[in-house]
Amino acid sequence: MKVTINDVAKYAGVSIKTVSRVTNHEPQVKQSTIDKVNAAIKALDYQPNQSARNLASSSSYVIGFVYDNPNAYYIIDMQNGILNACREQGYELLIHPCDASSSDICQELTALVMHTQFAGLVLTPPLSENPQVLAALDAIGTQYVRIIAASELDQQIVANGLQVLVNDKVGAIAITEHLIQLGHQRIAFISGDPEHQSTKERMDGFLEALAHHQLTTYPEYLIDGQYNFESGVAGANRLLSLSPAPTAIVACNDEIAAGALFAARLAGVAIPKQISIVGFEDSPFSRQTWPKLTTVHQPNQAIAKLATCNLINKCRRREHLDGQMFIPKPILRDSTAVPID
Structure with a gap:
């Protein structure tokens, strides 16, 4: 037979209202009472009825x-x-x-x-x-x-x-600074979807880091894209066809970076020996590529x-x-x- 809130109240020696207050995490319930009710819930394996709980309350859960x-x-x-x-x-x-x-x-x-x-x-x-x-x-x-x-x-x-x-923005500044400290000066950027504020913030951070070190922002190195693997492939192919090509790519997320890495390897470009690639977010994409991606943990x-x-x-x-x-x-x-x- 299904355990009810009445059973919990009786087992714990408290009122039904007190059990309800504990299960609803309401404030101003003594810790000793909370412990007593929770012990009863565990002992009886009580599962609150969510639908009944919402119907009985003016609040939603x-x-x-x-x-x-x-x-x-x-x-x-x-x-x-x-x-x-x-x-x-x-x-x-x-x-x-x-x-x-x-x-x-x-x-x-x-x-x-x-x-x-x-x-x-x-x-x-x-x-x-x-x-x-x-x-x-x-x-x-x-x-x-x-x-x-x-x-x-x-x-x-x-x-x-x-x-x-x-x-x-701060994350993008930091990852771009990492590339600059390694000695990269020709650094490209593949963006994500324009309707996402993250795209603007990450590009702003990238450009701010370049400006801080008085590095040239090459318009042809700024590639429009979307937050997907295909954008990384297309963007990297476009960048690798340039002369001179960039020595590093900042991708707006790890999926784009994984696509860029894939395209570079298909073109016979060694990573990181011939080109460095970084991502953003530290998603599983960053750990599933070869080599594994330097990225920004979110x-x-x-x-x-x-x-x-x-x-x-x-x-x-x-x-x-x-x-x-x-x-x-x-x-x-x-x-x-x-x-x-």
């Missing part, structure tokens, strides 16, 4: 993850980080992929929120950087947290939105977990951080070396 990103590794890391926070705090996770470029994206998301009882949404780029989407969510009073690429807090957003920042699971914890705390009217910044850091592997010319 469902977090929505809304995204549009072609990078499966990024999405998996985000899902795992959000899920870790949800499990720790008694929430469920609903995942909603979508097309951020769709003309009716605002209507799609408002309809989703209106028909689903959410506590709040976790938004990742490019949705988290779309002012029309944010305005539509604000208009129906949705709680959300934005994960965005930025070097400072966005003071222009409405008060409703929490922010967790990833300082891609702790996506930790970023997602912090964002979700702040969102849940805001929903529960607890203390939360309106903005916290992550600084990506270089990871040096085998794809970079001193240039031979």
Whole structure:
């Protein structure tokens, strides 16, 4: 027979309301009471009924993850980080992929929120950087947290939105500095999708590092691309056909870098002896190539977990951080070396 909340209350010697307060992680419950209730839950193997819990409460215990990103590794890391926070705090996770470029994206998301009882949404780029989407969510009073690429807090957003920042610009400066310190002067850049703020932040960091060392920015070395393997292949082929060709390539993410490395090897170009290649994000792509990629580590699971914890705390009217910044850091592997010319 299924264990009920009544059984837990009786076993722990407390009221049903107290069990509910503990399972809902409400504040101002004594630690000794929490321990007693949790011991009863464990002993009886009690599983709260999520649907009944939502119906019985004016609050929701469902977090929505809304995204549009072609990078499966990024999405998996985000899902795992959000899920870790949800499990720790008694929430469920609903995942909603979508097309951020769709003309009716605002209507799609408002309809989703209106028909689903959410506590709040976790938004990742490019949705988290779309002012029309944010305005539509604000208009129906949705709680959300934005994960965005930025070097400072966005003071222009409405008060409703929490922010967790990833300082891609600093990460791009650091990885470009690494190449410059090795002696590279002809350094190229393959960008990601233009609608992502991370593309701009990473290119800005790259250009700032070159300017700081008074190195020439060659227009033909700045290649437009998308966050995929094919862009890396096409961009590297274009760069390798130039005379002189660059001695190093900064790719806007690891998938692009893996494509660039693949193209260089097919062309018979030795890596890193003849050309150095670096990526960004430290995804599994960076460790699956040969040689393994020097890259910039971005702790996506930790970023997602912090964002979700702040969102849940805001929903529960607890203390939360309106903005916290992550600084990506270089990871040096085998794809970079001193240039031979």
